[in-house]
Amino acid sequence: MVTSITSFGRSGLYDWMVQRVTAVVLLAYTIFMIGYLLFNSDMDYMQWKSLFECTSMRIFSLLALLSMAAHAWIGLWSVSTDYIKPTGIRFVVQSGCGLLTFIYVVWGIQILWGV
Amino acid sequence: MLVSVYRYNPETDDAPYMQDIHIDIPGGKDIMVLDLLQLLKDKDTSLGYRRSCREGVCGSDGMNMNGKNGLACVTALSQVVVDDKLVLRPLPGLPVIRDLVVDMSQFYKQYEKIKPFLINDTPAPPMERLQSPEEREELDGLYECILCACCTTACPSFWWNPDKFVGPSGLLQAYRFLADSRDTATRERLAELDDPFSVFRCHGIMNCVSVCPKGLNPTKAIGKIRNMLIQQAT
Numbered sequence: 483m484v485t486s487i488t489s490f491g492r493s494g495l496y497d498w499m500v501q502r503v504t505a506v507v508l509l510a511y512t513i514f515m516i517g518y519l520l521f522n523s524d525m526d527y528m529q530w531k532s533l534f535e536c537t538s539m540r541i542f543s544l545l546a547l548l549s550m551a552a553h554a555w556i557g558l559w560s561v562s563t564d565y566i567k568p569t570g571i572r573f574v575v576q577s578g579c580g581l582l583t584f585i586y587v588v589w590g591i592q593i594l595w596g597v
Numbered sequence: 598m599l600v601s602v603y604r605y606n607p608e609t610d611d612a613p614y615m616q617d618i619h620i621d622i623p624g625g626k627d628i629m630v631l632d633l634l635q636l637l638k639d640k641d642t643s644l645g646y647r648r649s650c651r652e653g654v655c656g657s658d659g660m661n662m663n664g665k666n667g668l669a670c671v672t673a674l675s676q677v678v679v680d681d682k683l684v685l686r687p688l689p690g691l692p693v694i695r696d697l698v699v700d701m702s703q704f705y706k707q708y709e710k711i712k713p714f715l716i717n718d719t720p721a722p723p724m725e726r727l728q729s730p731e732e733r734e735e736l737d738g739l740y741e742c743i744l745c746a747c748c749t750t751a752c753p754s755f756w757w758n759p760d761k762f763v764g765p766s767g768l769l770q771a772y773r774f775l776a777d778s779r780d781t782a783t784r785e786r787l788a789e790l791d792d793p794f795s796v797f798r799c800h801g802i803m804n805c806v807s808v809c810p811k812g813l814n815p816t817k818a819i820g821k822i823r824n825m826l827i828q829q830a831t
Contacts, residue, residue: 494797
């Protein structure tokens with residue numbers, strides 16, 4: 483067994499499962515958004531605002547946001563372990579990705595609840 | 598025809614280079630790449646390559662022919678030559694010892710990791726451990742692997758992480774023992790594979806399937822290992 487302390491859930495199976503489940507959530511969110519925009523082509527700002535004021539939409543959006551964060555982290559972690567061989571540089575890049583992901587999550591929550 | 602061969606002798610060359618050799622095939626026959634290598638060696642005796650059984654059983658002469666891995670002894674020129682030109686390189690991703698000969702240590706280390714032998718902690722029967730025909734059938738498509746390394750060295754995941762990712766050949770063998778009804782170490786074997794690298798670095802691009810000279814399917818075996826891990830963990 484290869485030990486790894488920087489992967490999302492330590493277990494390969496866990497990371498694999500999280501990446502697939504989050505992909506399904508992101509697909510569902512994308513289809514919903516495209517469908518909503520197609521069926522409401524004459525939408526104005528008030529309708530857009532009321533959509534995101536709805537609690538169920540906030541839950542769905544937050545779920546998509548957290549899914550994106552987990553999905554992106556697992557993906558970028560894989561890419562960085564493939565291509566960046568010096569441990570120090572890899573750790574700095576991974577820390578940067580982690581920090582950026584955290585900022586996006588906090589920022590996303592602020593936007594969602596700031597509507 | 599023109600043959601471009603990868604040449605490198607660490608004792609005399611500073612860096613590897615490609616040697617272009619024009620050669621006429623006697624009688625214009627569709628010979629195997631290994632026969633062509635013998636013709637080249639007759640011209641230049643310093644050329645180094647491995648070969649043994651010359652019939653696709655020993656797995657010694659795995660090499661990269663016009664960009665695709667395969668066994669030189671069972672690959673006819675008509676299968677690989679394009680525009681009367683053939684480029685021969687050693688298997689990619691492994692250190693070159695000389696010319697077309699690679700150091701397979703890393704490949705064998707990964708093979709060793711998966712414990713390629715039956716583990717059974719129950720008392721041995723007086724004669725032998727029997728299998729039903731159905732149980733034996735489970736090993737078809739797995740036991741035929743000859744460890745030529747064509748698949749593993751065609752896999753980018755192995756190129757990037759040869760020390761961590763077991764590789765298609767090792768994983769095909771891992772499943773060969775997981776699928777064996779006589780083996781009792783399934784749980785321990787699976788526990789050894791559940792990390793982000795050993796199995797899960799496979800992204801299913803199927804280079805292994807496209808190059809296997811025995812027509813085996815390591816991607817399918819990896820999928821079955823993954824399913825076993827899921828079933829055990831959920």
